[in-house]
Amino acid sequence: MLLLLENINKNYVQGKMDVPVLHDISLSIEEGEYVAIMGPSGSGKSTLMNIIGCLDKPTSGSYILDGTEVANMKDKELSKVRNKSIGFVFQNFNLLPRQSALQNVELPLQYAKVPRRERRPKCVDALTSVDLQDRMSFKPTQLSGGQKQRVAIARAMVNSPKILLADEPTGALDSKSGIQVMGLFEKLHNEGVTIIMITHAREIAEYADRIITIFDGRITKDEKNLNKVVADYKIDENTAAAGGSDAKTPEGTAGITEENVSAAAEAALYDEGVSEEASFSNASDRLMSILNEESEGDEE
Ligand code: ADP
Numbered sequence: 001m002l003l004l005l006e007n008i009n010k011n012y013v014q015g016k017m018d019v020p021v022l023h024d025i026s027l028s029i030e031e032g033e034y035v036a037i038m039g040p041s042g043s044g045k046s047t048l049m050n051i052i053g054c055l056d057k058p059t060s061g062s063y064i065l066d067g068t069e070v071a072n073m074k075d076k077e078l079s080k081v082r083n084k085s086i087g088f089v090f091q092n093f094n095l096l097p098r099q100s101a102l103q104n105v106e107l108p109l110q111y112a113k114v115p116r117r118e119r120r121p122k123c124v125d126a127l128t129s130v131d132l133q134d135r136m137s138f139k140p141t142q143l144s145g146g147q148k149q150r151v152a153i154a155r156a157m158v159n160s161p162k163i164l165l166a167d168e169p170t171g172a173l174d175s176k177s178g179i180q181v182m183g184l185f186e187k188l189h190n191e192g193v194t195i196i197m198i199t200h201a202r203e204i205a206e207y208a209d210r211i212i213t214i215f216d217g218r219i220t221k222d223e224k225n226l227n228k229v230v231a232d233y234k235i236d237e238n239t240a241a242a243g244g245s246d247a248k249t250p251e252g253t254a255g256i257t258e259e260n261v262s263a264a265a266e267a268a269l270y271d272e273g274v275s276e277e278a279s280f281s282n283a284s285d286r287l288m289s290i291l292n293e294e295s296e297g298d299e300e
């Protein structure tokens with residue numbers, strides 16, 4: 001058992017009021033699983049992700065991550081666990097804008113105090129595995145959305161964490177880039193990485209092997225995904241640039257098309273735009289501020 005949450009409750013304090021958001025969440029995830037946590041906007045997905053990701057603590061309940069109770073850990077211990085065990089991918093990439101792709105990928109290695117000379121080859125490997133070896137010096141503004149998300153995936157994985165935790169990872173992407181990201185997740189899953197992907201869109205959840213449904217802060221369903229969609233990881237920027245667009249939906253993966261991924265992406269951007277984006281930026285802002293704090297005084 002890699003993760004075990006038992007009777008997790010989370011209340012947010014708002015003025016003098018305690019607002020309950022998660023109720024009695026219990027779930028366990030084995031190493032190597034590919035799980036989607038699906039629910040509508042406001043159902044508590046990001047709140048749960050923050051707890052699973054050790055970015056926030058539950059109000060009550062137990063959370064055992066890789067054999068260690070983390071529910072009551074101090075922030076400093078929590079940040080160590082986080083850095084060692086979990087890679088994060090967010091809807092809006094969360095790259096540092098003035099840093100190159102390489103520098104962005106290097107960040108987790110700095111926090112982990114990996115010696116400088118060991119960092120470079122790891123970063124190059126990570127960026128090569130997402131086919132960005134020729135974009136390493138590019139800044140985020142010089143990259144497409146799909147490329148930015150691939151940098152974020154390289155950053156998430158550079159430390160070889162056991163868990164990849166993604167919050168609406170395709171929400172800001174066009175359909176083609178979204179499928180590419182799903183292809184990368186499939187590849188990482190096949191390499192043994194545990195993937196936990198948060199989404200409001202069933203079309204995206206269907207790339208996972210197991211779908212946990214959350215509604216109003218409670219788990220309402222937890223079942224094997226019988227309609228699993230397998231995305232091939234295929235980079236076809238050159239053919240795309242040359243006008244070819246034959247890639248995409250591989251044989252035997254009926255059920256998902258570019259159109260409905262696109263619809264999902266659009267739903268994330270427009271339909272649910274305001275609340276998804278608002279709660280999302282809480283989570284990402286929190287992560288960024290934590291990361292920035294940790295990087296202070298880190299220069300060797
Ligand atoms: P989702 O990611 O599924 O859209 P969230 O976890 O972001 O849902 O939010 C779940 C509920 O918790 C919402 O009703 C939201 O308003 C509330 N909430 C989220 N963050 C906070 C916060 N920091 N303070 C108070 N309420 C919050």
Ligand code: MG
Pocket residue numbers: 045046047276279280
């Ligand atoms: Mg959310």
